[in-house]
Amino acid sequence: MEIRITLPLTQEKLRALKAGDSCLLNGVMYTGRDAAHKRLFELIKEGKELPVDIKDSTFYFVGPTPKKQGEAIGSAGPTTSYRMDAYSPALIALGQTGMIGKGTRSESVIEAMKTYGAVYFGAIGGCGALLSKCIKKCEVVAYEDLGTEAIHRLEVEDFPVVVVIDSQGNNLYKTGRETYLKSVMEDK
Amino acid sequence: MREISAEKITEVIKRLCIEANCILPQDMKSCIEKSLEAEPFPTAQGILRKIIENYNIAENEHKPVCQDTGAACVFLEIGQDVHINGNLQDAINEGVRQGYRDGFLRKSIVKDPLNRVNTNDNTPAMIYYDIVEGEKIRITLAPKGFGSENMSRIKMLKPSDGVDGVIDFVVEAVEKAGSNPCPPIVVGVGIGGTFDKCALLAKKALLREADSENPDPYYAELEKTLLDKINALGIGPQGFGGKTTALAVNIETFPTHIAGLPVAVNINCHVTRHVTEVI
Ligand code: SF4
Numbered sequence: 001m002e003i004r005i006t007l008p009l010t011q012e013k014l015r016a017l018k019a020g021d022s023c024l025l026n027g028v029m030y031t032g033r034d035a036a037h038k039r040l041f042e043l044i045k046e047g048k049e050l051p052v053d054i055k056d057s058t059f060y061f062v063g064p065t066p067k068k069q070g071e072a073i074g075s076a077g078p079t080t081s082y083r084m085d086a087y088s089p090a091l092i093a094l095g096q097t098g099m100i101g102k103g104t105r106s107e108s109v110i111e112a113m114k115t116y117g118a119v120y121f122g123a124i125g126g127c128g129a130l131l132s133k134c135i136k137k138c139e140v141v142a143y144e145d146l147g148t149e150a151i152h153r154l155e156v157e158d159f160p161v162v163v164v165i166d167s168q169g170n171n172l173y174k175t176g177r178e179t180y181l182k183s184v185m186e187d188k
Numbered sequence: 189m190r191e192i193s194a195e196k197i198t199e200v201i202k203r204l205c206i207e208a209n210c211i212l213p214q215d216m217k218s219c220i221e222k223s224l225e226a227e228p229f230p231t232a233q234g235i236l237r238k239i240i241e242n243y244n245i246a247e248n249e250h251k252p253v254c255q256d257t258g259a260a261c262v263f264l265e266i267g268q269d270v271h272i273n274g275n276l277q278d279a280i281n282e283g284v285r286q287g288y289r290d291g292f293l294r295k296s297i298v299k300d301p302l303n304r305v306n307t308n309d310n311t312p313a314m315i316y317y318d319i320v321e322g323e324k325i326r327i328t329l330a331p332k333g334f335g336s337e338n339m340s341r342i343k344m345l346k347p348s349d350g351v352d353g354v355i356d357f358v359v360e361a362v363e364k365a366g367s368n369p370c371p372p373i374v375v376g377v378g379i380g381g382t383f384d385k386c387a388l389l390a391k392k393a394l395l396r397e398a399d400s401e402n403p404d405p406y407y408a409e410l411e412k413t414l415l416d417k418i419n420a421l422g423i424g425p426q427g428f429g430g431k432t433t434a435l436a437v438n439i440e441t442f443p444t445h446i447a448g449l450p451v452a453v454n455i456n457c458h459v460t461r462h463v464t465e466v467i
Binding site: 035062063064065066067068074075076077079080082102103104122124125126127128129130132133146147148149162172173175176177178179180181183184187 | 239241249254255257304423427
């Protein structure tokens with residue numbers, strides 16, 4: 001069963017999510033990957049204002065392909081998240097509640113998620129054509145000079161993700177593997 | 189001496205860039221379909237079905253299978269009886285430039301590794317030339333995503349480490365990569381040569397069809413052993429658990445020095461793209 005969630009992801013909504021839950025996200029999220037995160041982080045360090053409202057925001061780690069005429073966006077699957085690990089704790093401390101990517105996160109990111117309340121979702125890596133169908137609108141809101149790495153505002157409908165790490169720190173990358181290996185042992 | 193124009197090469201490279209990124213090759217499709225049949229874990233089956241749906245959408249709508257349309261790796265086998273009219277390297281880069289622009293592919297190359305500014309046309313390509321007999325040019329285009337490239341490793345083993353050392357290193361590389369390279373993955377293994385040659389062997393191993401085996405029965409057996417060990421790790425598609433961690437292991441080898449046993453592991457994802465044309 002999929003859990004339908006309307007963004008923004010408030011503390012109340014995210015506390016109910018558990019690692020392994022399949023969700024369909026609806027509403028507004030922002031894109032950001034290496035270069036945009038670096039710029040946001042520098043602004044935070046300097047105590048300056050950020051170009052987007054971070055409170056209760058969800059960031060999708062993605063660098064889409066250019067769109068063709070008639071499309072809202074090109075292919076748009078997740079990029080590997082650990083490259084954002086150096087920057088994510090600072091954004092979570094400012095109120096970011098959702099991150100979408102693929103792959104492992106560092107202990108310091110998970111600690112920040114537990115302390116401030118945030119969820120890490122996985123989208124299926126390498127399924128950019130499929131995922132783009134759930135993105136209805138896409139516009140650049142900051143750092144246009146970064147091209148694909150600019151911050152885009154996305155409007156999504158039933159965007160499929162899985163809770164990989166929940167706000168208690170439960171991690172599907174550990175439990176999923178254990179569950180599978182246990183099921184194989186039982187079959188033997 | 190056969191003459192081939194630089195324009196012809198540009199035209200072919202452009203077309204191959206677009207085709208490689210929008211149409212997953214048949215060898216990958218059949219590996220993914222077979223793995224779905226053999227996958228006992230429901231979560232993993234669901235992901236494999238989505239992966240199939242994705243490459244079908246990409247092909248039907250002529251959209252990139254993955255948004256990381258890669259570094260353009262270009263392999264040329266040039267017949268020694270061919271004469272190219274014009275600048276070959278420029279012709280290749282022009283083909284990449286046009287293909288990535290007109291094919292709506294992502295430009296992912298920065299001009300300098302430390303002062304990172306995007307070149308905005310996905311050039312320069314990563315080009316490898318081999319001179320062979322004959323009067324043809326065989327061009328293989330293999331866009332390489334970096335989620336998986338970043339998980340690749342190389343190690344200079346000792347001869348005494350032997351085949352067990354190789355197995356341990358390859359399996360360890362895959363386990364450490366975990367969920368990061370978008371499993372299910374394809375594992376290219378290079379054994380032998382020198383430090384640099386070995387890495388190239390691993391990359392070339394990824395050009396071979398994923399459903400093929402090494403022509404040497406010893407290495408074909410080693411490919412099977414490695415695949416079984418990797419698929420016993422339980423990482424599964426996307427790292428959510430399951431049998432299908434890897435779709436294939438391809439090994440390429442080369443003679444090496446009496447003192448060495450270099451091993452390189454080049455990891456690729458379920459979007460392992462390669463397309464070849466002979467002109
Ligand atoms: S690792 Fe492969 S499937 Fe994953 S994002 Fe990169 S190119 Fe795409």
